[in-house]
Amino acid sequence: MEAPRRTVSRVLWDLRHDALPVLTLGGLIAGGVAWFAGARGAADVVWTVVTAVALIPAVWAVVEGLRRRSIGSDVIAVLALAGTLATAEYLAGAVIGVMLTGGQALESRAGRRAQRDLGALLSLAPRVAHREDAGGVTTVDVAEVRPGDRLQVRAGEVVPVDGRIEAGPAVLDESTLTGEPLPVERHTGEEARGGTVNAGGPFPLRATTDASSSAYAGVVKLAREAAAETSPFVRLADRYAGLFLPLTLVLAGVAWAVSRDPVRAVAVLVVATPCPLILAAPIAYVSGLSRCARRGVVVKGGGALERLARARVLLFDKTGTVTTGRPELFDVVTRDGVDAGEVLAAAASLDQVSPHVLATAIVRGARDRELPLVLPTEVAEKAGQGVRGLVGGRPVAVGKAGWADAGDADAAWLDRVRSRAAARGAITVFVGIDGRLAGTLLLRDRIRPDAARTFQMLRHTGIDRTVMVTGDREAVARPIADLVGADEVHADQTPAEKVAVVRAESEHAATVMAGDGVNDAPALASAGVGVALGARGATASSEAADVVITVDRLERLAESLAIARRTQRIARQSVLGGMGLSLAAMVVAAFGLLTPAIGAVTQEVIDLAAILGALRALGPGRDRWPRLHGDDADLVRDLDQEHRGLWPRIDALPALADALTGPDAAAREAADAELTSFLHDLAEHEGRDERLLYPAVASALGGSDPTGAMSRAHAEIADLSRRIDLLRKELREDPGRADTPAELRRVIGDLAAVLRLHFTQEEEHYFVLADIPSHSEGHTA
Known part of the structure; x- marks a missing residue:
């Protein structure tokens, strides 16, 4: 019946x-x-x-x-x-x-x-495997793989099942399981998990599970179970x-x-x-859903909007959620006075022909700094080690320290560089030129420029507690959580552990979980409301979520919450x-x-x-967030582009100060010319901010003087610039004066520090007022 x-x-x-x-x-x-x-x-x-x-x-x-x-x-x-x-x-x-x-x-x-469709998650699952047998390598359905089979995993393929690497190293993109954007290197005897992607060369794998028992199959199962349990x-x-x-x-x-x-x-x-x-x-x-859609947020039904309105606890992933989700170059450390621009230009020229994700970041960093690049020749790449070739006729190597040098590396220098990278949550890429280790490139996943403001808005709209749940290391996750004001951090979490954290929080209050990766899909499905950042995130997380943010703006999360509460x-x-x-x-x-x-x-x-x-x-409520539109938004776009060009020059100020006060006359002359150009460009940029941006922001924000503190920063920047000019004049007129070089280095360092803070504040508080993708790569850490 x-x-x-x-x-x-x-x-x-x-x-x-x-x-x-x-x-x-x-x-x-x-x-x-x-x-x-x-x-x-x-x-x-x-x-x-x-x-x-x-x-x-x-x-x-x-x-x-x-x-x-x-x-x-x-x-x-x-x-x-x-x-x-x-x-x-x-x-x-x-x-x-x-x-x-x-x-x-x-x-x-x-x-x-909306029914939670796991089709996208399932479509990413491996379907075939290359199994070695007496007749050679045979392509079989992944369901036929049994523990003990020896498989060949080709470049770019999805690892079909969990297994041990028989001959390493293997370079794996594990973002589908951990959310971590940087590939990892696994050596002989280490585990490779099903569902990860081979980002390097081919390698042999000894299967330890079948397809139904792999880590990726577990992610799919968790998403199904969590979806079935939602009220x-x-x-x-x-x-x-x-x-x-x-x-x-x-x-x-x-x-x-x-x-x-x-x-x-x-x-x-x-x-x-x-x-x-x-x-x-x-x-x-329906009106609230329409309002969200106009802001680039797809909410899957009135039920999801109603649950979002009741939320009091926000759980969020780190990579791709509060960070940009892709590595970026932020510093160049050189040896023996080698020019940082020379090191970066050589590495980026060589990396133009490499498909590695870090190579893309290095090339992008060089182009942001407007460095000239040339096409390399005789390029050879070894998975897990690096790439070598000729750049302008000179041998260049990029990759691990042992790959980039011919045995002349200073161990103490290497330790200092690695310590600095670890303290800043960065990954190191070493560069060798002419057979010698010339420098190190530091890369990291940067915080979104609108992250801090978004969390302030979330508190304002009624979120009482924020919890970071990430697969990344504690040392990397903790500083970012502190910066955005998270109440608690759960690091080194597997997809199953993320679900457990979400369920534990859901027992005490209505929850929202925000993430962007396949590994976040089970947690998104198990939370009261799952929010996926779908602009660059995995399709599977978007399918498992109740709310999908289709624009690359984290602050839309706070806007959606405000719209839901008002609705x-x-x-x-x-x-x-x-x-x-x-x-x-x-x-x-x-x-x-x-x-x-x-x-x-x-x-x-x-x-x-x-x-x-x-x-x-x-319509918008009386408490709607201020916005810049039309010509003002175009103005922000232009000023944001200027920020992109000035950031690398700000990062280079300490090295510029050293060259300006060093013994090399040619280096001093070049540094003096670059500093003159920088201060001129900076003054013009700050003048445009004061004349054009700040009046528009003041009109949007309201109040008596909402940009007064930022104008005060402009005055401090102008004062430091004047002091630098006076000290440079003193140095030219009296090169033998002992205290001037140290004072000049100190003042240039002060200017760099003030500019970093000032630019970050502008990006987080002013640039995000425009409905355009602002400096989405960000520059805060």
Whole structure:
């Protein structure tokens, strides 16, 4: 009997939410045409049919609710529809039928929760493996792989199952499982997990599991289980119906008992028909969904928006969420006075032909610094070690320290460089020129420029607790968590451990989980609301999430939360306001002052008021975040590009100071010319900020002087620039003066520190006001 019951439910659901609104509205209009044409009998028949058509699925819904031990707002509608038929108030019944089916159609659109589709996650799963046997290497279905099989994993392929590397090294992209963007090197005897990508050369693998037991299969299973455990969306209307329904029945019963006229009871039921309940909340939520969509945020249904409004705890991944999710060059450390630009240009020229993710970052860093690059020749690359070739006829090597030098590396220097990199959460890439180790490139995953501001906005919108849950190391995760103000950090987390943390937090408060990788999909599915940053994130996380941010702006998370809270507030206000008006009309009808037909019209006026109130969710609230638009946004884009050009020159100031006060006359002259150019460009940039950007920001922010502190920073920058010019003049006039070089180095260092802070503040607080992708690579750490 269960299967037929589900079939009937499915058919009635489709009719109720797709066809019935059109049928009932058409019937109401047709009956009206017949009535005005004088065929009142035919009109009554048509309206009776409309009432019955609306009544049948409503009765079924009530029966289904009773079977689940739930009584909702549909009960009042059923009683009203049946009452109009019993008392021959056919027009009133038809009007109620139209509003009931129309409201249910809107509710279906707003409240039908998106089914969590794991298709994208499954599409990433390995499908074939290359197995060695007596006849050579055979391509087989991954399901045929058994523990103990020896496999060949080719370059660029997904590792089919968990296994041990038989001959290393193997360079693996493990971002699908850990979220960490940097490839890792695994050596002979170490484990390679299924679902990771071979980012280096081919290597042999000894399978230790089959496909169904691999790490990647575990991620898929976790996502399925977490999705199955998530509670369904409960209609806001039904929660209020628990109070409204008994009050309506009591008032209708009293009116009938006192007057002995069943029409009065029907009139009470007609004006009590919970169309404000049925209409107001769905319309508000549809409006909120539309508002989010205009901000580049896709929310999968009114249920997700309602749960988002209740959230009090935010859990978030690090890589790709609060950071950009890709490595970037931030420093060049050289040996024996070698020019940093020369080292970077040589490495980037060689890396132009390498597909490695770090090579891409190095080339991008050189181009940001406008360094000239040449095409290399005789290039050879070894997975897990590095790349070698000729750049301008000179031998250059980029990669590990042992690969980049010919054995002349200073161990103490190497230790200092590695310590500096570890302290700053960076990865090292060594560069050798002419057979000698010339320098080291430091790369790291930078924090998004809008991260700090986003977390401030989240606190403002009602998030009480923030928790970082990441697969990255504690030493790397902790400083970033402290910078954004996280209350707790869970580092070195596997996908299963992330789910456990989310479930533990969900026991105490409503949760939101934000992430962008495949490894985040189970945690996103298990949280109250999963939010995926889908602009560059994995498709699987977007499919597992309830909310997908389609633009590369973290602050949209805070905006979505604010929109959800405002939408919920408007929905509640509209429902309660409509219920209050309905209650007043019920009292009037109980005294016999409203007939059912007039009551139905009155109810439509109440419905209109509730709808207009709910539509307020389409617009921004009074507490909306300030924005820059039009020409002001274009201005921010231009100034952001100037920041991109100035950042590398700011980073180079300490080295410039050393060269300016060093013994090499040619280096001093070149450094002096570069410093003169930099200070000129800086002054022009700061002048444009003061004349153009700050007035626009002040207008957007409001208040008496919202940019006063930043203008004060401009004054400090100008003062430091003047002091540098005076010290340079002193050095030229009296080269033998002992204290001038040290003072000049100190003041240049002060300028670099002030500029780093000032530029970071502008990017985090001003550039993010424009609805454009600002310096998304960021420069804060």
